[in-house]
Amino acid sequence: MPAHKHAVSVENKVILLTGAFGLIGREVGRSLLEHGARVIMADVNQAALPGVREELAAQFPENAFLAVPLDITNEASIADCMAAAVARFGRVDVLINNAAIDAKFDKHHQDAVNASRFEQYPIELLQKSIEVNLTGTVRITQAACRQMLAQGSGNIINVASTYSLVAPNQGLYDYGDGEPIRYKPVDYIATKSFIPNFTRYIATFYAKEGIRCNAIVPHGIYNDHEEKFLRNFSKYSPLGRMCDRSELNGPFVFLASDASSYMTGSVMVVDGGWTAW
Numbered sequence: 001m002p003a004h005k006h007a008v009s010v011e012n013k014v015i016l017l018t019g020a021f022g023l024i025g026r027e028v029g030r031s032l033l034e035h036g037a038r039v040i041m042a043d044v045n046q047a048a049l050p051g052v053r054e055e056l057a058a059q060f061p062e063n064a065f066l067a068v069p070l071d072i073t074n075e076a077s078i079a080d081c082m083a084a085a086v087a088r089f090g091r092v093d094v095l096i097n098n099a100a101i102d103a104k105f106d107k108h109h110q111d112a113v114n115a116s117r118f119e120q121y122p123i124e125l126l127q128k129s130i131e132v133n134l135t136g137t138v139r140i141t142q143a144a145c146r147q148m149l150a151q152g153s154g155n156i157i158n159v160a161s162t163y164s165l166v167a168p169n170q171g172l173y174d175y176g177d178g179e180p181i182r183y184k185p186v187d188y189i190a191t192k193s194f195i196p197n198f199t200r201y202i203a204t205f206y207a208k209e210g211i212r213c214n215a216i217v218p219h220g221i222y223n224d225h226e227e228k229f230l231r232n233f234s235k236y237s238p239l240g241r242m243c244d245r246s247e248l249n250g251p252f253v254f255l256a257s258d259a260s261s262y263m264t265g266s267v268m269v270v271d272g273g274w275t276a277w
């Protein structure tokens, strides 16, 4: 077997990345392109599409990427996205299930978060998250698996969270400054908890049919958070700091590459030690 067979390389791999216009998506998509992959950047946020397209066109050849609208809750939109990917690149080697609704507490998002206590949490927000984070992830994975079965190979990377593994430490959001405490809501925890076992389900279901499936567990990506949040975060984090978005690039490249060929059904934790104590 030649040594390069299991190289940490995504050169010419065709990668469909959902939620590609968000914080992690933009960074990981750019990094995969830098590493020579062909990337379909897909997201429901149509307003962001022209900007993403322009940004990528300034850095990469037009034939290396596709920026397309995709709503993972909508079968027709999924079919259109898969058709566009296959028409352009002929196949889909890797699906990265990154799209999700996530209540965030950085300066850009905190007013949009319903951070009420559990007993007051609006059930319709839970249902909305289930529709996207759970059912939507299943829908797009089904479509990708049909394509991957036809190709005879495929690789799926699900983006989980530390809140797929442990409960949120609500103390993280308590700044002790007299402001009402905000809580990480249950919709995120419920829908992200599904990801590790869904990963094992897909991995074992398709193990003999050439499709592997692993999950990655990011935690606390820095995005201009307030000082008081950073203080709390460093107290609870073994590494004592938030994750720079670029620190996810290596793990994604590794899982998307053939260097991880003996990995399936695994949950790769990239959390600065958050779940280690």
Ligand SMILES: NC(=O)c1ccc[n+]([C@@H]2O[C@H](COP(=O)([O-])OP(=O)(O)OC[C@H]3O[C@@H](n4cnc5c(N)ncnc54)[C@H](O)[C@@H]3O)[C@@H](O)[C@H]2O)c1
Pocket: 018, 019, 020, 021, 022, 023, 024, 025, 042, 043, 044, 045, 070, 071, 072, 073, 097, 098, 099, 100, 101, 102, 132, 136, 159, 160, 161, 162, 217, 218, 219, 220, 221, 222
């Ligand atoms: N940011 C973090 O600290 C962190 C930590 C752990 C896990 N994660 C996970 O990482 C992933 C990406 O998170 P992010 O921080 O980049 O969030 P983000 O909100 O910046 O990006 C998510 C993207 O998903 C898109 N999206 C939402 N609904 C969609 C739908 N129906 N169809 C297609 N796209 C849709 C949004 O438009 C958005 O661009 C999520 O799965 C999240 O749970 C993030």
